[in-house]
Amino acid sequence: MSTDNRVLILVVERNPAVQRLERYFLEHAGYSVEFTNDGLSALERARELKPAILVAEILVPALDGLSLCRAIKGDAATSHILVLIFSHLHAEDRAREAGADAFLIKPLNEELLIETVQKLVSQVSTEKGTR
């Protein structure tokens, strides 16, 4: 959760055009969004910010999106973060194997992105409720 009570989403994406679109659509849907440009800094920021959702492109520098997903899911401090792999690469099976909770193929479709994020958010709320 961000400081203003909006659900926080951390996005790792190096394409500025995609970043602009993601920021616009996610903020417009009521979420707080933070960006990083590479996988390694995304891992650090995830440990620090504890976002509800991590949206990751596979093809990012330093640490690829799939390795990032494995690292997040393998660390007890971050394993609760839900991971959405959002990539140009058709790699849904690999994303699931890496522990991803959802997968979307690019280019960006606003309705699909928001719908998928909403589903993940409701999953977060359910998990919190059952704890």
Place this chain on the structure above:
Amino acid sequence: MTQKVSGGSTGLDEVLMGGIPANTITILMGAPGSGKTILAEQIAFHNASPETPVLYLTTLAEPLEKFIAHGHSYSFFDASKVGVSVFYEDLGYMIRETGIQTLAERVTDLLVKYRPKLLFIDSFKALHELLTSETERRTVIYDLATALSAYQCTSFLIGEYAPGMVTELPEFAIADVVLNMMRHITNVREQRFLRVEKIRGSDSIPGMHAFVIRADGIKIFPRILTPRFAPTYRPKVERVNTGIKGLDDMVAEGFWRGSTTLIAGPSGSGKTIMALHFIRQGALQDEPSLYLGFQENPMQMARIMHNLGWDTEALISAGKLELMYRSPVEMQLDQVAAELFGRIRAGKVKRVAIDALDDLERSSVDPQRFADFIYALIQWFAVENVTCMQTVELSHLFAVSGTNVTQEQVSNMCDNLVVLGFKTEPNSELRRSVRILKTRGSAHDEREHTLEISGRGATVTKAKAK
């Protein structure tokens, strides 16, 4: 399976094997007046709906008002869609305010604002005038490509690009589809063609496809290709009565259904009257028949048939006979083929007479293309089981020999070859002659006979056996 966006015309969709691959970048290129903007707006309005918003961005070539006014002259332009599902914006104005370096950002802003499924930038080529260096050109185009690829949207960049620019300008490297619209002008004649220069992730029909611009927009006629499957004749021989007394008897098995017969002869030798006999006989036998002519209009043809004592009007009214006239001046080969096969596939035609190939050949921009066209046409007739008679004019007045009597080897392609001519009798009288030079899959009488033409039509009179 790749999702496709309709090209706004069934012909273009056929050329592109179903349409333009969705979420790609297409360049519409061509000289001024080649029809790029018309095609772009046709695609825009054809696809636009509240679920499929379209964003049309004008730049520096023409003011927005001119686009709207120009669009109104075509029936596809639906004014009720403007501002509802088709949105126009002046990108040129925005770029002048913030600089060409911000092109990708401005386009992204507009993507966010309108959320279009289709995006047009017209003219994209004109934006090059604002780019001052090669580095800037590459950077700006790359950023734009990145922005367009980020969002689920099918984009069209329109421009007056010359063929040489395809290998030079960076937008051609980022484009997934390149459609080239061309004008072919010879003397006073003008023909238009579209060619797919590049397509990623899909197939297309290669070559130049004729198109016309009409009040309802652009109509594309996909180039006729040889059928991918071989025609099959029924094992049982089916004779076709040509209606020319004495001619059918010269062929042992008769002219086969689905075959093409070429009638070659000099002017005045009786080619047209034989073609008319052929289609009239078809109509009388309940086989819908079509005469495709390029010299006499339907009224003149009907008069000729009336003078032969034939009740043509009754056959035309009953839908058994059609006299189709096309001006050889304005005609395009593939347009004729499209119209012909449209009727054939609708089951409206079983016999065709084409009178004459010389007129068709004159409308071809390339002799090889003409030969390929005729070959494909004959093969398709066989596939569709349509029996055809074609005529061609020969310069020789008297008898010819050999089976290749035409320049583009059309006579070799036809199943049957009948040569007409003149012969001089001992009393110096000139008489018409007829000789069958070739019949595919059947024996024939090789002798020369007399072709008599009277007020009741043509008749072959056999030469007495020696």
